[in-house]
Amino acid sequence: MSVPKLTHLNVAIRQSNQNQYNKYIAAGLLTTALTISLIPSAYAQQSSSSQLTQSQYFDIPAQALSRSITDLAEHTGLHIILTPGQLDGLQGQAVKGNMSTKQALDTLLKHTNVVYQIDSDNLLSLEVIKANNAQSVELDQLSITGDWLSNVDQGTVHTFPGARNRLTQEEIEKSGASSLSEAFRKIPGVQVRVPAESYGGNHALSIGVRGLQSRFSEKSTILLDGMPLSFAPYGQPHLSIAPTALGNLASIDVVKGGSSVRYGPQNVGGIINFVTPKITEETTSRLRLKSETAIDAGEQNFLGQVSASASGKLNEDTGLAVFYSGSHGEGYRENSDEDIDDLLVKGEVWLSDTESLDGHLRYYKGKTKIPGGLNPQEYASDPWQSRYDYNHFKGDRTEGRIRYINDLSDAQQFEIQAYAANTFRGYGLQFNPDSRQRYDEWDREYNVFGIEPRFSQLLYIGDTDHEVSVGYRFIKEEADIERYRWNNFAAGAAPRSVTGVLRSVDSAGTTAHAAFIDDKISMGDWRITPGVRFEDVTVFRHSKVRKNNENDFRNERHYNEVLPSLSVAYLMSPATTLFSNYSTSFGTLQHLQLSDTERNTLKPEIAKTIEVGGRYNKDNLSAEMTLFNINFDNQLQYDDGLEYHVNKGETQHYGVELGASYAFPNTGVSVYGNLAYTQAEFRDGDLKGKELPYYSNVVTNLGMEYQTGRWTWNLDNYSQTSQYADNENTDDLTVNSNTYYTGKLPSFSLWNTRISYQFNPSNQDNIIAFGVKNLFNEDYYSLSGPDQPYGAGISKGAPTTAYVELDMKF
Numbered sequence: 001m002s003v004p005k006l007t008h009l010n011v012a013i014r015q016s017n018q019n020q021y022n023k024y025i026a027a028g029l030l031t032t033a034l035t036i037s038l039i040p041s042a043y044a045q046q047s048s049s050s051q052l053t054q055s056q057y058f059d060i061p062a063q064a065l066s067r068s069i070t071d072l073a074e075h076t077g078l079h080i081i082l083t084p085g086q087l088d089g090l091q092g093q094a095v096k097g098n099m100s101t102k103q104a105l106d107t108l109l110k111h112t113n114v115v116y117q118i119d120s121d122n123l124l125s126l127e128v129i130k131a132n133n134a135q136s137v138e139l140d141q142l143s144i145t146g147d148w149l150s151n152v153d154q155g156t157v158h159t160f161p162g163a164r165n166r167l168t169q170e171e172i173e174k175s176g177a178s179s180l181s182e183a184f185r186k187i188p189g190v191q192v193r194v195p196a197e198s199y200g201g202n203h204a205l206s207i208g209v210r211g212l213q214s215r216f217s218e219k220s221t222i223l224l225d226g227m228p229l230s231f232a233p234y235g236q237p238h239l240s241i242a243p244t245a246l247g248n249l250a251s252i253d254v255v256k257g258g259s260s261v262r263y264g265p266q267n268v269g270g271i272i273n274f275v276t277p278k279i280t281e282e283t284t285s286r287l288r289l290k291s292e293t294a295i296d297a298g299e300q301n302f303l304g305q306v307s308a309s310a311s312g313k314l315n316e317d318t319g320l321a322v323f324y325s326g327s328h329g330e331g332y333r334e335n336s337d338e339d340i341d342d343l344l345v346k347g348e349v350w351l352s353d354t355e356s357l358d359g360h361l362r363y364y365k366g367k368t369k370i371p372g373g374l375n376p377q378e379y380a381s382d383p384w385q386s387r388y389d390y391n392h393f394k395g396d397r398t399e400g401r402i403r404y405i406n407d408l409s410d411a412q413q414f415e416i417q418a419y420a421a422n423t424f425r426g427y428g429l430q431f432n433p434d435s436r437q438r439y440d441e442w443d444r445e446y447n448v449f450g451i452e453p454r455f456s457q458l459l460y461i462g463d464t465d466h467e468v469s470v471g472y473r474f475i476k477e478e479a480d481i482e483r484y485r486w487n488n489f490a491a492g493a494a495p496r497s498v499t500g501v502l503r504s505v506d507s508a509g510t511t512a513h514a515a516f517i518d519d520k521i522s523m524g525d526w527r528i529t530p531g532v533r534f535e536d537v538t539v540f541r542h543s544k545v546r547k548n549n550e551n552d553f554r555n556e557r558h559y560n561e562v563l564p565s566l567s568v569a570y571l572m573s574p575a576t577t578l579f580s581n582y583s584t585s586f587g588t589l590q591h592l593q594l595s596d597t598e599r600n601t602l603k604p605e606i607a608k609t610i611e612v613g614g615r616y617n618k619d620n621l622s623a624e625m626t627l628f629n630i631n632f633d634n635q636l637q638y639d640d641g642l643e644y645h646v647n648k649g650e651t652q653h654y655g656v657e658l659g660a661s662y663a664f665p666n667t668g669v670s671v672y673g674n675l676a677y678t679q680a681e682f683r684d685g686d687l688k689g690k691e692l693p694y695y696s697n698v699v700t701n702l703g704m705e706y707q708t709g710r711w712t713w714n715l716d717n718y719s720q721t722s723q724y725a726d727n728e729n730t731d732d733l734t735v736n737s738n739t740y741y742t743g744k745l746p747s748f749s750l751w752n753t754r755i756s757y758q759f760n761p762s763n764q765d766n767i768i769a770f771g772v773k774n775l776f777n778e779d780y781y782s783l784s785g786p787d788q789p790y791g792a793g794i795s796k797g798a799p800t801t802a803y804v805e806l807d808m809k810f
Contacts, residue, residue: 002493056281058104060095068092068108073124076101077789080124087128090114091574096153098278107155111574143457144413145467145520146405148262149273150227152253158617161527161569161579162258163189163270163626168251169277174705174714174772176754176803178292178305178327180205180246185718187254188657188674189628191695194745194782194797201364202338204328209256209269210630211653211680211695216240219587220269224278225360226402231423231446232477235539235591237266241399241425243364245342247288247325247458249305250277251805260583261518261531261565262471268585268630276360279319279348283312285810286765291805297777298384301330317350321477323382332798333371339644340366359402366396373741373784373793375434376733383781383796387429390439390495391791395425403596413459418451429494429790435739439486439495440503440790445730450475466521477510479591488565493549499702508591518565527569536560537588543596555594559604561586577620583609593636593645602773603634603647613657618662621808629654650683651692668707675700682727692730693785696720696747710758715769726786733783733794741783741792748780748797762797765809775802 058075060068066087072095073080093106105116117125127504157164165187177183179202181192193206193214205222208214216238222229224244230237256270263271288307293300304327313323330337341364348358372388403417423446431438456470483503486495518531540556567581589604594602613626630653637648659674676699680692703716724730726742733743754771780797 001026006039011576026314026497027356039147055280056101057098059663060092060104063092063096065092065108065112065114065792066561068095069124069126070245072101072104072108074678076104078118078124079723080126082126083158086126086657087114090128093574094153094155097151099151103151110155112570113406114800125145128132137744144407144411144458144540146413146415146454146456146469147226148259149253149271149275150254152275153252154617159527159569159571159577159614160255160544161567162581162611163256163628164249165254165256165659167254169249172246172249172252172806173769174712174754174756175716176752177246178202178290178303178803180242180244181207182773183246183252186701186716187252188659188676188699188701189256189626189655189678190254191354191699191720193694194780194795201368201393202340203241203368203395203414205239208695210270210628210676211678211692212632213692214694215271217242217267217272221263221267221271223263223271223273223632224399225324226273226403226417226449227399227419228450228475229274229402229718231421231444232448232479232510232591233450233475234265234512234537234588235443235477236446237587237590240395240427241366241392241393241395242425243342243362243395243399244274245307245325245327245340245364245421247305248276248323248342248344249274251275256566257609257626258529258567258579260563260609261402261516261533264514264563264586265512265534265535265537266585266587266605267583268362268587268605268609268632270649275518276323276344276346277309277311277321277602279321279346280311281311281313283310285310286808287810288805288807290803291804292773294799295772295802297799298332298338299330299334301332301336303329303331319348331371332801333384333796335369335371335388335389335391337369340364357402358403358405359400361400363396363398365396367390367619370429370791371795372430372791373795375735375793379781379794379796383794384451387433387793388791390428392428392431393426395423395764397421397423413456414454415451415456416451420447422448423449432739432789432792433491434735435737436688437487437489437491437495439489441484443482443484445480447478448475464523465520469520471515473512473514475510475514476510477508477512479506479508481506481508481592499546502545503548504543504596506591506596507542507544508540508594510537510588510591512588525571529565529567531565533563534560534566535563535586535588539589539591539594541591541594541596546596551596553596555596555599557589557594557602559588561604562608576614576616577649578614580612581610585609587635589645595645599675602636605634607632620665621660622662623660624656624658626657627655628657631712648682649685651680652683653678653680653692670702671702671704673700673702687727690727691724693724695725696723704715710761712756712758714754715751716753717749717751721747725783728786736786739789739792740786741794742786743783745782746780748778750778751775765807767807769801769805769807773803774798775800 060071090112092108093110095104104445113129115127157166172183184190184192184207189210191208205217206214207217212219218237245793253273259271260267286309290305292300307325309323313319325342327338327340344362346360351357370391371386371403372391399421401419406414426443430440443498452473457467459466482505484500485503486498486500489495489498513536516533518529538558540555543551563584563586566585570578585607607630609630611626611628615624632651635651636645655678657676661672663670680695682688682690698721700719706713723745728740730742731744752773756767756769759766777800784792
């Protein structure tokens with residue numbers, strides 16, 4: 001089976017947008033906004049049954065149930081009669097997100113011992129039941145969860161049986177983050193690689209979870225609205241092109257444990273789902289502008305960012321939204337130009353009261369310069385300069401996703417989604433000029449197609465209820481990979497001043513089948529979910545040119561694994577959840593990890609993770625703690641002598657993650673903090689006892705917020721301890737063979753502040769804000785490491801940076 005390709009569409013887009021792309025985006029957004037705004041708002045009233053099943057947006061905080069139920073009734077058009085004191089002393093759960101009226105009521109009344117009934121005249125009646133009948137009634141009102149990543153709110157996170165953190169758009173904006181890398185610093189257990197080689201550009205994302213390898217985030221399964229975001233989930237699970245812009249996200253959902261049975265393949269570093277904004281019920285438009293520049297140090301360049309959207313209902317059954325986010329300008333170093341555009345179109349339609357169809361089309365393109373590292377003399381002279389005038393990145397991605405959901409009954413749900421993507425990624429990088437004059441370009445193009453059906457069934461067996469889900473995924477990947485090289489050009493001259501050679505040509509591909517079954521069992525206050533995932537993967541590499549010569553060597557491997565998991569949550573009270581889980585992760589061989597000279601026998605990476613933890617959330621206080629241990633077998637690393645990858649053995653990662661927040665009543669002051677302690681080390685071989693590179697033992701976040709009138713002030717701190725740049729744990733800054741940089745990177749601590757003002761006290765969405773990042777101009781840097789000769793050297797961290805932003809909703 002060949003992959004359904006978006007190649008022709010992508011090529012046409014590339015050819016037509018060279019000079020007109022930004023104009024087209026602006027014209028398209030304006031046209032869409034005007035079209036949506038002119039659609040008549042008066043439609044026939046929905047039927048009673050349609051009201052209960054149609055999805056709409058709710059935002060009801062946790063508060064007295066009598067107030068919450070009244071707010072919900074007004075929002076949905078239901079009529080309600082309450083007797084005096086009927087709901088006294090009862091607390092309603094928070095209801096936030098797109099959902100049906102039935103789902104909203106089920107969420108609101110969870111753990112309250114209150115049941116409801118709605119008659120044909122939309123009259124809502126409530127009854128408070130006795131405690132000994134509460135469990136059986138709660139079972140009667142259970143609704144199917146289905147997709148674990150959809151309609152997530154703080155209530156979902158609170159009861160989840162594993163470590164899970166959700167970063168909202170509001171939290172991202174208050175932190176002043178201008179990139180995904182900056183945003184991830186707020187999540188405990190997630191570490192971001194300081195700029196080095198191509199890692200720090202906003203076109204790429206390099207994060208490591210719990211001490212795992214951070215280079216291009218390859219140890220985590222990263223999704224966008226449930227669709228794989230890496231350009232080849234099995235064969236190249238990298239984000240050397242991270243094709244999503246921060247401005248097009250509503251939240252970032254990081255699930256570190258308890259979900260591996262559903263999502264894979266490489267999930268030892270958790271599941272990270274980028275969530276785009278919901279299509280709104282009312283017609284809305286948003287425009288957000290931001291500009292930042294380094295002050296007092298660094299290059300005084302400006303980086304501008306714009307996000308714009310138009311969203312609304314075309315009629316009672318159909319919604320449409322258009323989102324654009326762009327980043328253009330220069331960074332704080334020479335050769336740090338950036339041009340990134342991300343255009344997303346989302347749609348949804350209700351085919352009937354129980355059937356819906358949704359999906360998106362997206363085009364992303366990025367073009368950046370990469371300043372690279374400096375040698376010690378250059379760094380001492382001017383750390384903001386660049387010696388790599390030709391290092392650059394260019395790439396684009398065209399993707400489409402469609403999903404069909406059918407609520408077959410109150411106890412059955414069927415879902416199927418399909419997606420296809422074409423991704424092109426090109427790097428041009430110069431070898432360390434202190435060693436030789438060499439410049440290489442890597443061009444890679446990937447086509448991926450996937451289809452994922454799932455069926456969920458509620459069952460009632462004795463005093464337990466079960467949500468049994470079975471699912472399947474098929475993925476087909478095809479890749480074309482080329483590398484060009486220019487050697488021995490004069491120092492300071494353009495690499496193309498000499499004749500280049502075609503260094504290597506490969507075609508590669510993957511055919512992967514995965515299936516899972518899990519059973520979420522509810523027994524009183526216990527939630528127990530056993531599950532198992534099956535992976536069957538065939539991956540190949542066909543080397544056609546190797547080291548300038550014809551090769552014609554094909555290396556193919558087939559792998560299958562059975563991956564069990566078990567998660568347990570104990571709902572001790574509405575405020576307290578205790579959890580534990582065990583999961584198994586599988587990482588197949590990537591395309592270029594297969595040798596191009598011999599059929600090297602490699603074992604896939606296998607990781608076993610255990611978590612134990614708990615959460616508390618009541619009134620103004622929330623807290624969480626997670627203990628974790630990961631045993632990682634068959635770690636793959638490149639062997640310079642053999643010139644291909646080999647299994648290096650076992651590593652162990654263990655530690656604790658802590659977090660807490662508190663809002664002081666009637667003061668407008670709230671505080672938060674989190675801490676992650678991680679120990680990650682080799683457990684066998686020559687490196688036994690050595691720590692893994694590019695992670696810190698301790699990472700902390702602290703922050704506070706003060707609100708008064710229309711003003712909001714935020715102050716936060718990010719700190720990390722020192723880390724090694726190589727497996728051998730070299731302490732002193734060392735340059736090996738005039739090429740490779742190793743040593744111990746210093747710890748650092750960054751303070752950021754932001755103040756915002758609301759234009760209208762009744763509308764919190766229209767604001768102007770000013771902020772400063774790295775308030776005290778902390779000095780920090782990174783090293784390119786022992787295996788990266790391209791763009792090698794010392795890379796300076798960001799200096800004090802000021803920004804101003806304007807955010808308007810219409």
